[in-house]
Amino acid sequence: xxxxxxxxxxxxxxxxxxxxxxxxxxxxxxxxxxxxxxxxxxxxxxxxxxxxxxxxxxxxxxxxxxxxxxxxxxxxxxxxxxxxxxxxxxxxxxxxxxxxxxxxxxxxxxxxxxxxxxxxxxxxxxxxxxxxxxxxxxxxxxxxxxxxxxxxxxxxxxxxxxxxxxxxxxxxxxxxxxxxxxxxxxxxxxxxxxxxxxxxxxxxxxxxxxxxxxxxxxxxxxxx
Amino acid sequence: xxxxxxxxxxxxxxxxxxxxxxxxxxxxxxxxxxxxxxxxxxxxxxxxxxxxxxxxxxxxxxxxxxxxxxxxxxxxxxxxxxxxxxxxxxxxxxxxxxxxxxxxxxxxxxxxxxxxxxxxxxxxxxxxxxxxxxxxxxxxxxxxxxxxxxxxxxxxxxxxxxxxxxxxxxxxxxxxxxxxxxxxxxxxxxxxxxxxxxxxxxxxxxxxxxxxxxxxxxxxxxxxxxxxxxxxxxxxxxxxxxxxxxxxx
Numbered sequence: 472x473x474x475x476x477x478x479x480x481x482x483x484x485x486x487x488x489x490x491x492x493x494x495x496x497x498x499x500x501x502x503x504x505x506x507x508x509x510x511x512x513x514x515x516x517x518x519x520x521x522x523x524x525x526x527x528x529x530x531x532x533x534x535x536x537x538x539x540x541x542x543x544x545x546x547x548x549x550x551x552x553x554x555x556x557x558x559x560x561x562x563x564x565x566x567x568x569x570x571x572x573x574x575x576x577x578x579x580x581x582x583x584x585x586x587x588x589x590x591x592x593x594x595x596x597x598x599x600x601x602x603x604x605x606x607x608x609x610x611x612x613x614x615x616x617x618x619x620x621x622x623x624x625x626x627x628x629x630x631x632x633x634x635x636x637x638x639x640x641x642x643x644x645x646x647x648x649x650x651x652x653x654x655x656x657x658x659x660x661x662x663x664x665x666x667x668x669x670x671x672x673x674x675x676x677x678x679x680x681x682x683x684x685x686x687x688x689x690x691x692x693x694x695x
Numbered sequence: 696x697x698x699x700x701x702x703x704x705x706x707x708x709x710x711x712x713x714x715x716x717x718x719x720x721x722x723x724x725x726x727x728x729x730x731x732x733x734x735x736x737x738x739x740x741x742x743x744x745x746x747x748x749x750x751x752x753x754x755x756x757x758x759x760x761x762x763x764x765x766x767x768x769x770x771x772x773x774x775x776x777x778x779x780x781x782x783x784x785x786x787x788x789x790x791x792x793x794x795x796x797x798x799x800x801x802x803x804x805x806x807x808x809x810x811x812x813x814x815x816x817x818x819x820x821x822x823x824x825x826x827x828x829x830x831x832x833x834x835x836x837x838x839x840x841x842x843x844x845x846x847x848x849x850x851x852x853x854x855x856x857x858x859x860x861x862x863x864x865x866x867x868x869x870x871x872x873x874x875x876x877x878x879x880x881x882x883x884x885x886x887x888x889x890x891x892x893x894x895x896x897x898x899x900x901x902x903x904x905x906x907x908x909x910x911x912x913x914x915x916x917x918x919x920x921x922x923x924x925x926x927x928x929x930x931x932x933x934x935x936x937x938x939x940x941x942x943x944x
Binding site for chain 1: 701703714764766767768793795798799800801864865866867868895898899901902905906907908909910911912913914916917924925926928929930931932933934935936937939940942
């Protein structure tokens with residue numbers, strides 16, 4: 472009953488977006504930290520990637536944990552996108568006539584990017600999975616050797632550009648999204664507002680800069 | 696002062712509308728924005744034309760009637776100021792000023808700048824009250840209300856229901872309005888018995904009226920002539936999720 476009411480209301484759909492968004496932020500933070508292992512060299516990085524498949528053993532079978540996490544994240548992503556899609560349609564219907572003199576004095580750049588930026592992130596994600604998880608679009612992809620695939624990837628100038636744009640869009644998305652999630656979940660209060668905004672911006676910056684160090688490391692020859 | 700006004704003219708709810716340009720000359724910087732429209736309307740009536748229809752009542756900033764978007768901002772460029780309290784000294788001689796009605800599907804245009812805001816009335820009638828008979832004003836000390844709670848309730852009770860929040864929101868969301876009413880009533884002792892049912896019912900009505908959702912852009916709070924803060928929306932979300940958890944849905 473409550474779940475139905477939650478999904479049917481605008482506040483409920485925003486709550487779904489907030490919770491799923493925060494789950495994905497937590498994943499991205501860990502993903503980013505793991506990526507930094509590339510600076511310890513091929514053996515360390517590939518061993519880390521292999522270890523990810525053994526999490527939960529012997530209770531869980533080989534790669535089971537990874538698959539559980541993938542399914543959870545995929546469900547979170549689908550819920551996030553479906554909520555955003557349905558809410559955006561409602562929002563556009565609620566404002567059928569635009570102002571002749573349009574002004575949005577409050578909205579930051581990050582706020583403006585949420586919808587089209589979200590679409591860019593989705594497209595980037597598909598390419599990223601095909602490139603470095605499945606390897607379908609990466610001729611240098613060898614299972615069990617992600618280090619070599621990453622290094623070969625970032626030798627190509629346009630892959631760097633695509634990756635940097637994708638990661639920056641993710642950062643902007645989190646910058647608005649983190650604070651927005653706190654607002655939606657009712658966690659935000661006037662005394663916490665500055666701290667929550669600052670935390671969101673810090674998390675967004677850390678995730679963005681952390682991910683960017685890898686292509687920059689390859690481009691500068693630090694990682695080879 | 697001489698001004699050029701570009702005003703949305705629309706003869707009726709189902710008729711098409713457009714921006715029409717009017718020159719207003721020799722007006723005083725001390726005139727309110729509504730008085731300029733009065734001057735323009737006198738001229739239009741003398742010339743046998745239809746005057747510009749606009750809502751107004753108290754003209755002292757407390758009734759919330761004077762709804763119009765001036766240069767893209769509900770109630771014009773001044774912070775926490777209604778259109779009736781906006782004076783021409785906020786503009787410069789020779790300015791071109793765009794005047795438009797509130798734009799939101801739940802606020803259909805009736806004529807020119809007048810929109811139908813009864814969707815707000817329906818949100819209120821779905822829970823924006825307490826059902827116990829209140830009678831005359833009670834002795835203030837008979838129910839103790841801590842000062843911070845009284846302050847919070849009063850800050851939100853200043854909402855005049857003008858709809859500037861909806862007009863400012865890119866999603867045409869009524870969250871700030873609903874949030875103000877819920878914060879006002881749910882924070883006070885008298886509002887406690889219906890705390891959960893009130894928020895669930897008011898949000899359901901808000902959604903059913905076709906208002907958009909909140910994307911936390913903050914345009915509403917910036918446009919609010921009474922300075923209802925964005926934190927009221929976080930409070931509304933908190934009350935709503937609390938009510939759902941309490942199983943009152």
